[in-house]
Amino acid sequence: MIVVVGSYNVDFLIKVRDFPSEGETVFSDGVYIDHGGKGSNQAVSASRLGGNVRLISAVGNDEFGKRAIKFWEDERLDVAYVKIKNALTGSAYIVFDRRGRNFIVVNRGANALLSEDDLDGCLNGDILLTQLEVNENVVKKALKEFPGVKVLNPAPAVLNDNSLLEYVDILTPNEIEFKELTGTQDLNYGIDLLLKKVKRAVIVTLGERGAYIGTRERRILIPTLAVDAIDTTGAGDVFNASLAVYLEKGYSLERAVRISNIISAYSTTRIGALGPRLSEVSELIEKE
Ligand code: ADP
DSSP states (O other): OEEEEOOOEEEEEEEOSSOOOTTOOOOOSEEEEEEEOHHHHHHHHHHHTTOOEEEEOEEESSHHHHHHHHHHHHTTOBOTTOEEESSOOOEEEEEEOTTSOEEEEEEOGGGGGOOGGGGTTTOOSSEEEEESSSOHHHHHHHHHHOOSEEEEEOOSOOOSOGGGGGGOSEEOOBHHHHHHHHSOOOHHHHHHHHTTTOSSEEEEEOGGGOEEEEOSSOEEEEOOOOOOOSOOTTHHHHHHHHHHHHHHTTOOHHHHHHHHHHHHHHHTTSSSSSOOOHHHHHHHHTTO
């Protein structure tokens, strides 16, 4: 069982030709409403790859919360521990222009109300996958008490209490998060710093260059597939989801990363943050 502790947001994607200036009003070229939030994205992507996934997340007592739970049930997640809070469901307002630049405002809503008590009774399983879009004390408690392998995707890379890293087996920052956490772009130096706390490995995802694995014994760059990427949003979420699925299957870290590179590269050839179903990628990963 993979247990995901994380966020849910309704994403409002608002397309404009040009951003309005201060005080100006513009008409949009379209609004799209989608499911988002790193916790939900990673949980659903893991389930699509065949993982057995329990999601621990909070939604509001509104229509968006009901819609989210229905979505997760359709995606075959265990939603028994999803909490309904007396608040609005979390939401993200993503305004993007014709050049693809964006502004994002997030209302944390119910995500901010997920509490340590909400974890009671549900911290059992093989792999914990969590991020930093819910309260840090909740993430810390989950990492501290979960009995299996613990993966932290440190996104966004805002950490008030670094001691939380002592409970992490595998840390998976992207390049930006890596720089924010370590203050350096030097992979080996930064990984040395992180491994003072992180127990087993740091995996830095490097976009089209693949992923770099750092343990106390070795460092290795695993290249990814060369693809015609059309939408890299959520590539990291798919990578983390896949990593959890293949670690749960008992694959070595290196093999799990090789497969996760392929699956997340494939996901960039499609629009949307959610990953592919196993049937779409089974041929691609057959030889790995
Ligand atoms: P994030 O989405 O968090 O910024 P990355 O950009 O590092 O994370 O992407 C995660 C993984 O997705 C990479 O390790 C890589 O395997 C794959 N990936 C991302 N962008 C591309 C790309 N342009 N071409 C091929 N693979 C990609």
